[in-house]
Amino acid sequence: MPTYEYECLKCKHKFEEFQSITDEPLRVCPRCGGELRRLIGTGGGIIFKGKGFYHTDYKTSASDHKEKKSATESKSEDK
Ligand SMILES: [Zn+2]
Secondary structure (H helix, E strand, O other): OOEEEEEEOOOOOEEEEEOOOOOOOOOEOOOOOOEEEEOOOHHHHHHHHHHHHHHHHHHHHHHHHHHHHHHHHHHHHHO
């Protein structure tokens, strides 16, 4: 059972709520009736994006370096 953390945009009241994934997210602050913001859920997306970006960047620069090296080696062998 995941715990969702909410923050009220109106009175800054923070609280945690045990909810099942299929439950509707809370929208209304139980204290003042203001609009709620769910804090858990955005962090996971950012970490996943960063990992994918790093992996792609590393793969590209590594293959580029290898290509340049083998091209130089075959050139000197031909002479
Ligand atoms: Zn509130």
